[in-house]
Amino acid sequence: MNALLTQFVAESRDLIETASKALLDLEQNANDKDQIDQLFRAVHTIKGASGLFEFQPLTKTVHAGEDLLDTIRAGDVAFTSEIADVLLEMLDRCVEWLDQVEENEALNDNAATIGEALSDRLRALIDTPVAGAALTDDAPEAEEVALSWPEDIPELDVNGAVTLVRYTPSENAFFTGDDPLRTVQSTPGLVWSRIVPPEDWPVSGEIDPFMLAISFDIVSDAPPQEVEEHFSYVSDEVTFEAIAAASDAPALDEPLRAMASALLASQRELLASDQASPAEEHCTASAGVVLRRIARSIGVTLTPDLDPNNPRATLDAWMALLQPALIKPAPVAAAKPVEAAPEEAVDDGPEPAKQSATPTRANSHLRVSSERIDTLMNLAGELIVAKNAMPFLAQKAEAIDETGELVREIKAQHNTINRISEELQSAIMQIRMVPMSTILSRFNRLVRDMSRKLGKEIQYVVEGEDTEADKAIVDELAEPIVHLIRNSIDHGLEDPAMREACGKQRMGTIHVKAYQHEESVALEVIDDGKGIDVDTVVAKALERGLVDQEKVANMSHAEALQLIFLAGLSTKDAVSDLSGRGVGMDAVASMVRRLGGTIAISSEKGRGTKITMKLPLSMAVQRLMMVEVGDGLYGVPIDRVVESQKIKSSNIRRHRDAEMVVMRDRLIPLVRMRKLFACDSSDADDILSVMVVDVDGRESGLVVDKFHPGVDAIIKPMTGVLSNYPCYSGTALLGDGSILLALNLREIIECQYH
Amino acid sequence: MPISLTSEAAVLDGYIDITEVDALYPWLQDHPETPVDVTDCTGAHTAVVQVLIACGASIQGAADTTDWRQYLLADRQFYAKKRT
Amino acid sequence: MAHVMIVDDSPTVLMSMESLLQRFGHTVVSANTAEDAVDKLRGGEEPKMLITDLHMPGKSGIELIGFLRQHPAHRFTPMLVLTTDSQQDRRDQAKKAGATGWLTKPVDHKQLETALQKLLPNG
Incomplete structure (x- = not known):
């Protein structure tokens, strides 16, 4: 995609976001002049920019929307929910079209038909019968299809669109230093011009030669902007028309x-x-x-x-x-069937002339593709990893360096590079940080549409939308949040009558709260609906054999509630039984966990439900504790590590197959990593190295061969055959060139239990 | 001398400024049929062109040109029609 | 080639405009106030074009243009005002007083060339 098109797509997406937000705000307060203006401007700008390309269906549809908004702005048409519906549909359609443009640099074949229908519906909402008047008002800028050749201009052999200028200077033009014919003759791209005598020439003797009586017709094939610029001194004395040249003539229909x-x-x-x-x-x-x-x-x-x-x-x-x-x-x-025309035009790219019409933006923000930032991030990450080689180097130096000077120097350099690379990384991470509002504001729409459909009254409240997190995280979060909001609306919130019967407000509330919590971003989705019946959840889990009676007996209310995230609990047919809740809860949980996050639920029957997700602020570089198992190095995310201990094997307690150890009065189940990885058993060791990790609030002890120091690494997802091993969450390259496998702790613990 | 006005002809030479209209216009009124030679005329102010058209001056030396002098020739009937 | 008069109280502007115009082959006469300009015109200068600043100590550029338009010798002379981008109302005012057009500060090579082409014969 060329730069201009890329810019157009990005800008339009932003504008659509702005427009959607303004629309939803308008639904709350239809008289908010600022929002109407903002909405209008956004739509107007999309229309204007789209005109640079051959996306007629898009331009036409947005143009219809703009006209509708113009009448609303003028107060001729009242803003209604019906109008909001159609406008929102228009914005949705635009998003779709932009996707197509991004993918194929052209609109799909059906765009023309869809656009036509949508434009008609938009125009139908313009009450006033003079809908056409709005069209002619801004005709010069809104031209999509150039006017046909005017009757009074002789046929000219021109290619492409040309501009017809009609220049009628004031009769006093000479007395302001004007020489109109000069201006005419120096018109850029001048193809043809003529002097138009006045309707009523005075008879020869009564002419005032210093009063200008003639006017001019000019045809130019220069870009319209350039032509307009040329006549800027006399802008109130000229009119511009785009006229169609032969090659632009529309295809003949039957x-x-x-x-x-x-x-x-x-x-x-x-x-x-x-x-x-x-x-x-x-x-x-x-x-x-x-x-x-x-x-x-x-x-x-x-x-x-x-x-x-x-x-x-x-x-x-x-x-x-x-x-x-x-x-x-x-x-x-x-x-040249009509449908093919847009593609063709895009292939050629916009003409250079048209490029000059690119809206220039006066803000100091750079629009950089996320790929470039990713590259930068990867490089910074590699620098951090490469830096890890320096302690190895220092170690080596120690063997040959008697004075220790070299070692000291390497360590000093390591510190410096360490500091710089960390600053570099955090600076790049800052670039990648986006506020949660980029996704949270989108759900306004979801809530609105669903509540309308289900006949529920729902208020969507967002808190902490300025909370920032890595763009990748924020983007990935959108899906789980959608699920959660859907669940809340569908099954959590009661309909107004029911709510009143329960002594609640008619209007239910969905509260989405984002905040930073230490090194992670937390997101809460809270509803004041009917809550979850924990007994039903437990019954279902037992029925499906996901948990045994003994375990359940030891569970607290809160723990039992977490069963809802178990895979296989909330299948579709379970929905109605489980107080309607639980659709895809396991799916949500697995999405969150895939991102390295945690999810928890709390609910009170009749009062509502709160789901809390915690995600890392950034997915990029993680600090890992290294452990050695059977000559292999493995990484464990440091925030999961509770403690590392050496224990005597005599302290292990056995319960059936399970091994456990008591540490600080807690009973911690052990996972024999060698056994898990099918290495030769070295159980003979008297002293065991145990790394206690926390997975979803449960502690487990990994029995490893050796502890190693922590390391910063970029974890890259597993690819190829390795991706079939769920025990690993990814790989990381170490400073000395060796490969570290990052452990997927949850899977490892699960393996142990099954 | 950019402009020479005699009873045989008006000869325009080089660029003819608006100030020349002061002399040209009375001459055109007095010599409605006398030729105006623009062979060596490189350019003229709008006011000059306007007065030549308005008076229906008989232009010489503009045929076969493609520059501003076309304005003096183009669509003679068109100008004439408008004059009625 | 033409003779152009520049009126501006800023020596820097005068200098830069002079050098630009000279690069196009024009000759320049400078004045640092409207009064100075009028004196020089009375003294026999016959510029084919005048470019003036708007705000100057003494008479303003708009007043200067209004005054010169009364004078037969300057009725038809192209006169431009130097404005900044935001002074749309000033431009309108200047046009009313008889200005032919405007140049937007800072005036660059291209802008000046375009304006001269539009306004001066063989410009």
Whole structure:
């Protein structure tokens, strides 16, 4: 995609976001002038920018929306929910179209039909019958299809769209130093010009030669902006029209072709019947004009030029040329079906002339593709990893460096590079930080649409939308949040009557709260609906054999509630049984965990439900504790590590197959990593290295061979065959070139239990 | 001398400024049929062109040109029609 | 080639405009106030074009143009005012007083060339 198109897509997306927000605000307060203006401006800008490209359906639809908003702005039409519906639909459609543009640099074939229907609906909402007036008001800038060639301008051989300037200087122009003809002659891209005498020339003797009486018609093929700029000193004395050149003529549809054929036949008759009559001159002249028009509208070039001595011969030749084009579909017209036109134009890229019309933005923000930032992030990450090599280097140096000077120096350098690379990383991370509002504001729409559909009254409250997190995290969060909000609306919140019966407010509330919590971002989705019946959850879990009676007996209310996240608990048919809640809860949980986050639920029957998600602020570089198991190095995210301990094997307690150890009065189940990885058992060791990790609030002890120091690493997702091993969350490259496998603790613990 | 006005002809030479209209206009009124030679005329102010058209001056030396002098020739009938 | 008069109280502006115009082959006469400009015109200067600043000590550029337009010798002379981008109302005012157009500060090579082409014969 060329830069201009990329800019257009990005800008339009922002504007659509702005427009959606303004629309939803308007629904709360239809008289908010600022919001109407903002909405109008956003739509207007999209329309204007889209005009630079050949996305007619998009331009047309947005134009209809703009006209509608214009009447609303003027107070001619009242803003209603119905209008909001259609406008929101328009914005949705635009998003779809932008996706298509981004993918194919063109709109899909059905865009024209869809756009047409949508425009009609938008226009239908403009009450006033003078809908067309709005069109003509801003015609010069809104031109999508250039006007046809004006009657009074002689046929010109031009390619592409041209601008017709009608320049009527004031009669005092000479006395302001103007020399209008000079201005005319120096018009950029001047194709043709003429002096238009006044309707009423004074008789020769009564002329005031210093009063300007004449005016000018000018045709230029320079970009419209340039032409307008040329006449800027006299902007109130000129009008501009875009007029269609032959090559831009729309393809002939069937009725038009029939009409042209009929015209051609009539000209033939006219010429045949009027041989040698005194009117012959007029006949040939008018036939010539008609033929030229037909030729232009079907995109045929007439050759040879009109021979003044034998016009009839020329006309015959012209007719011969036109005839075949009209009987079967004209070759030019047929080769360019309307749908194909946009693609073609995009292939060529916008003309340089049109590029000059790119809106210049006066803010100091850079729009950088996230790929570039990702590259930068990766490089910074690699620097951090490379820096890890320096302690190894220092170690090596220690062996040969007797004075210790070299070692000291390497360590000092390590510290410096460490500091710089950390600052670099955090600076880049700052770039990647986006406020949660980028996704949270979107759900306004979801809540609105769903509540309307279900006949519920719901208020959507967002708190902490300025909380920032890594863009990747924020983007990934959108999906789980959608699920949670859907669940709340669908199953959590009662309908108004029911709520009143329970002594609650008619209007239910969905409260989404974002905040930073230490090194993670927390997100809460809270509703004041009917809550979850924990007994039903437990019953379901037992019924499906996901948990045994003994375990349940030891569970607290809060713990039992977490069962809802168990895979397989909330299948579709379970929905109605489980007080309607639980749709895809396991799916939500797994999404959050995939991002390295945690999820928890609390609920009180009749009062509501709160789901809390915690996610890392950034996915990029993580600090890992390294452990060694059977000659392999493995990484454990440091925030999961509770403690590392050496214990005596005699302290292990066995319960059936399970091994446990008591540490600080807690009973911690052990996971034999060697066993898990099918290495030779070294159980003979008297002293065991145990790393206690916390997974979803449960502690487990990993029995490893050796502890290693922590390391900063970028964890890259597993690819290829390794991705089939859920025990690993990814790989990381170490400073000395070795590979570290990051452990997926949850899977490892699960493995142990099953 | 950019402009020479005699009873045989008006000869315009080089660029003709608006100030020349003061002399040109009375001459055109007095010599409605006398030719105006623009062969060596490189340019003229709008006011000059306007007065030549308005008076229906008989232009010489503009045929076969493609520059501003076209304005003096183009569509003579068109100008004339408008004059009625 | 033409003779152009520049009126501005800022020597820097005068200098830069002079050098720009000279680069296009024009000759320049400078004045640092409207009064100075009028004196120089009375003294026999016959510029084909005048470019003036708007705000100057003494008479303003708009007043200068209004005054000169009364004088037969300067009725038809193209006169431009130097404005800043935001002074749309000033431009309108200047046009009413008889200015032909405007140049937007800072005036660059391209802008000046375009304006001269539009306004001066063989400009």
